[in-house]
Structure formats: C-alpha cells, structure tokens
Amino acid sequence: RLLRTAGAAGAGGLALGAAGGAVAAAAGGDPAPTALASVGATAVAFHGPHQPGITTPLQAHGHLAAFDLAPGAGRKEAAGLMRRWSALATELMAGEPAGTGDTGVALDAGPSSLTLTFGFGHGFFDRTGLTDRRPGGLDPLPLFSADRLDPRRSNGDLWVQIGADDGLVAFHALRAVQRAAGDAARVRWQMTGFNRSPGATARPMTTRNLMGQVDGTNNPRPSDPDFTRRIFVPPAASPGAPDAWLAGGSYAVVRRIRMLLDDWEGLDPREQERVIGRRRADGAPLTGGTETTPLDLHRLGPDGLPVIPANAHARISAPEQNSGAAMLRRPFSYHDGIGPDGTPDAGLLFVCWQADPLRGFVPVQRKLDRGDALSPFVRHEASGLFAVPGGAGRGEYVGQRLLE
Ligand code: HEM
Numbered sequence: 001r002l003l004r005t006a007g008a009a010g011a012g013g014l015a016l017g018a019a020g021g022a023v024a025a026a027a028g029g030d031p032a033p034t035a036l037a038s039v040g041a042t043a044v045a046f047h048g049p050h051q052p053g054i055t056t057p058l059q060a061h062g063h064l065a066a067f068d069l070a071p072g073a074g075r076k077e078a079a080g081l082m083r084r085w086s087a088l089a090t091e092l093m094a095g096e097p098a099g100t101g102d103t104g105v106a107l108d109a110g111p112s113s114l115t116l117t118f119g120f121g122h123g124f125f126d127r128t129g130l131t132d133r134r135p136g137g138l139d140p141l142p143l144f145s146a147d148r149l150d151p152r153r154s155n156g157d158l159w160v161q162i163g164a165d166d167g168l169v170a171f172h173a174l175r176a177v178q179r180a181a182g183d184a185a186r187v188r189w190q191m192t193g194f195n196r197s198p199g200a201t202a203r204p205m206t207t208r209n210l211m212g213q214v215d216g217t218n219n220p221r222p223s224d225p226d227f228t229r230r231i232f233v234p235p236a237a238s239p240g241a242p243d244a245w246l247a248g249g250s251y252a253v254v255r256r257i258r259m260l261l262d263d264w265e266g267l268d269p270r271e272q273e274r275v276i277g278r279r280r281a282d283g284a285p286l287t288g289g290t291e292t293t294p295l296d297l298h299r300l301g302p303d304g305l306p307v308i309p310a311n312a313h314a315r316i317s318a319p320e321q322n323s324g325a326a327m328l329r330r331p332f333s334y335h336d337g338i339g340p341d342g343t344p345d346a347g348l349l350f351v352c353w354q355a356d357p358l359r360g361f362v363p364v365q366r367k368l369d370r371g372d373a374l375s376p377f378v379r380h381e382a383s384g385l386f387a388v389p390g391g392a393g394r395g396e397y398v399g400q401r402l403l404e
Pocket residue numbers: 209211213214215216217218219255257258259276278283295313314315317318319326327329347348350361364365368374378
C-alpha cells in the first residue's frame with residue numbers, strides 16, 4: 001500500500017478537510033502494492049509531542065465515546081487499558097488490522113486520516129487512587145442557565161475521540177476500541193458525527209454546520225505565535241508537581257448542542273446573519289471583506305447602531321471581548337433522526353481544545369449564556385470535560401507518565 005502522511009496542520013490547514021502531503025512509505029509484503037486513492041492513503045502519526053486529533057484537519061466522520069472503569073478496576077487495569085488502546089491506535093492509524101481478531105470492516109481501505117485521541121475525566125483519578133494528581137483544570141464546569149444536560153450522556157472516566165475520512169474506517173476503529181476495553185471499562189455514552197467530505201468542494205474550504213453557517217473561520221492557527229500557549233498545557237513549574245504528567249496535553253470540552261432547526265430555518269436569512277455577525281454565503285463579516293477579513297466591531301450603520309449587533313455570536317465570543325480567552329473549536333455535526341418532540345435531533349458535537357478551561361471555554365460560555373443571539377436556537381444537552389495527556393513517544397503509551 002502507498003501511504004501518505006498528513007501534513008502538520010499549518011496556516012489554513014485546520015478545518016479544511018484532508019491535508020495533502022508527500023508519499024511517505026511504500027509498505028506491506030504485497031508484491032504489487034495497490035496505490036490507494038489519496039483520501040484513503042493519508043495517514044496521521046500516532047506518536048509525537050501532542051496526541052493526534054487536535055490540530056489534525058477535521059475529518060468527515062467522527063465518534064465520541066466515554067467509558068467508565070468497571071467495578072473493581074483500578075490503576076493497574078487502567079494502565080493495561082491505556083497500553084492496549086495505544087498499541088491499537090498505532091496499528092489502526094497506520095492502516096493495519098486490529099490484531100488477529102480483526103472484524104474486516106476496514107479491509108481494502110487505507111487509514112483515511114484516522115486519529116484516536118484519549119482523555120481522562122474527573123472520576124478517573126478517584127477510581128485509580130490518583131486523586132492527588134488530578135489537575136485543577138478538571139474541576140467540574142459551572143452550570144450555565146441554558147443547560148439542559150443529560151447526566152447519562154455527560155462526563156465519564158475515560159474519553160475517546162475517533163475521526164476518519166471514511167465511515168467504515170471510523171466505525172471499525174470504534175468497535176476495536178470497545179472490544180479492547182475488555183473487562184476494564186464499559187461504554188457510558190457514544191455519539192456519532194460528521195463533517196464535509198474531502199473533495200466535496202472545488203477547493204478546500206472551511207466546513208459548514210447544520211445551520212448553514214461557515215464555521216471555524218476565526219479559530220486560532222498553529223502558525224499564531226501564541227497558539228501553543230493557548231492550546232497545550234505548558235511544562236510544570238517543577239518536575240515533581242502533581243500534574244507534571246499533563247505537560248504537552250490539553251483539555252477537551254465536549255458539548256452536545258442541539259440546534260432547534262425548525263425555529264432557525266423559519267428565520268429570515270438576513271436575521272440569521274445578524275445572529276452570527278457574518279454573511280451566510282461566504283462567512284465574511286457583516287462589515288465587509290472576505291471570510292478572513294477581521295470583524296470591525298466598532299463600525300456603526302446609518303441607524304447609529306453597530307453593524308455587527310451587540311449580541312451577535314461572533315462578537316460575544318471573540319477573544320478581544322473576553323480578555324484574550326481562546327479555544328480551538330474542532331466539532332462534528334450530528335443527526336440522530338427525529339426526537340420525541342417531532343423535531344430533528346441534530347446539531348453540533350462541539351469539541352474545543354485549550355490549555356486551561358478557565359481561560360478558554362468557561363468565560364466565553366458564561367458570556368454567551370448571558371446574551372448570545374444564538375441562544376434561542378440551541379440547547380446544550382450533554383457535557384464533558386477531559387484532561388488529554390500529551391502525545392506518547394515511541395514505546396510509550398498515552399497516560400504512562402501518570403499511570404506507571
Ligand atoms: C465563532 C457557530 C457554539 C465559541 C462562530 C461562528 C459561527 C459559530 C458560525 C463564526 C465563524 C467562526 O469564526 O468560526 C456556532 C454554533 C454553535 C456555537 C452554531 C452552537 C451550536 C459555540 C460555543 C462556544 C463558541 C458553545 C464557546 C463557548 C466561538 C468562538 C468563535 C465562534 C470563540 C470565534 C469568535 C471570533 O474570534 O471571531 N461560532 N457556535 N461557539 N464561536 Fe461559535
């Protein structure tokens with residue numbers, strides 16, 4: 001098989017679908033290797049300073065799953081599980097089968113930009129006897145006034161994010177992760193999402209969400225000078241610090257946000273644009289320019305009011321309105337049919353990444369909760385907060401610096 005390595009997400013690489021990259025390796029014992037199409041051939045490295053699936057370009061298919069450690073399972077079982085999951089992720093992300101019991105679901109396909117990312121929830125530390133090493137960033141999120149959270153679909157001891165540009169490859173990885181959990185952990189909740197497929201647009205473009213908005217434009221970019229500081233946990237002040245194990249890691253805030261699509265779609269398109277502060281057609285600010293033109297938050301219209309309304313989502317959530325609070329949003333859309341109320345059970349599996357939730361999600365959501373024009377059209381239905389360890393080095397498993 002011919003494999004490509006995904007280019008590290010550079011400027012413009014985020015949220016744009018499959019990355020390109022040089023042909024990296026011709027592997028396998030196949031006498032006449034079959035060249036995979038470029039979507040299938042793209043592989044992302046599992047080992048490195050950070051886990052994959054954070055700065056990796058958005059994939060077309062995703063699964064989020066949370067697990068609770070089984071009754072009686074503690075630190076030893078957790079370490080064994082992370083060792084198994086890390087070995088599995090290394091194989092699958094290289095396009096290899098999942099050991100001898102492989103189900104065959106991903107046969108014929110390449111890795112298709114598959115990534116597996118692992119995190120630990122608040123309860124993990126009590127269950128493993130490591131309460132004193134739980135980082136402060138895992139303190140439970142505050143309740144927001146508009147929250148309608150289902151506890152059965154929230155939180156969890158362990159979290160796995162799977163993304164791939166092929167639906168079968170993503171499902172195959174999900175099943176393999178579940179099987180490898182063995183007796184150590186049980187699924188608590190699981191959600192499935194999607195984004196635009198690579199190649200669906202004439203050129204790589206920022207994806208759209210199910211409200212039709214271009215979504216992801218003003219994300220921090222790896223080329224920004226403060227990107228690493230904002231997204232990844234810095235090295236601890238002293239090597240003996242209780243949370244030193246999290247250096248190079250990040251915090252993932254996960255929110256299942258239902259979109260009230262019947263209400264939204266009944267809104268005049270011009271009103272829809274005022275809710276966000278950007279044009280629907282191309283994502284450009286209402287103050288003009290192209291998608292990447294900065295918002296002019298001070299411009300007044302002929303009526304003397306701000307062109308980008310005071311309660312526009314993009315204004316309220318902008319870092320300059322929140323003492324610099326920033327996060328990397330990397331969501332999947334979801335659609336689970338029609339809910340009991342007869343409206344689509346659809347929306348955003350909102351996943352955002354930051355070095356500290358108190359300098360990212362929390363202050364921004366607090367502000368959105370008080371007066372975002374988008375609030376009447378969305379409902380937060382589930383929530384999770386996970387500490388995501390730094391990437392594993394070769395021969396190491398994810399979380400080893402905590403669990404060994
Ligand atoms: C920007 C949609 C929830 C934080 C945007 C934009 C859209 C959007 C269309 C403008 C384009 C862009 O820069 O990406 C949505 C939808 C949501 C949602 C449909 C719910 C279903 C949230 C939540 C947060 C958030 C829960 C964080 C608490 C942000 C931030 C920006 C943004 C930080 C960039 C602002 C800037 O710097 O210009 N969102 N959003 N969003 N959103 Fe949301």
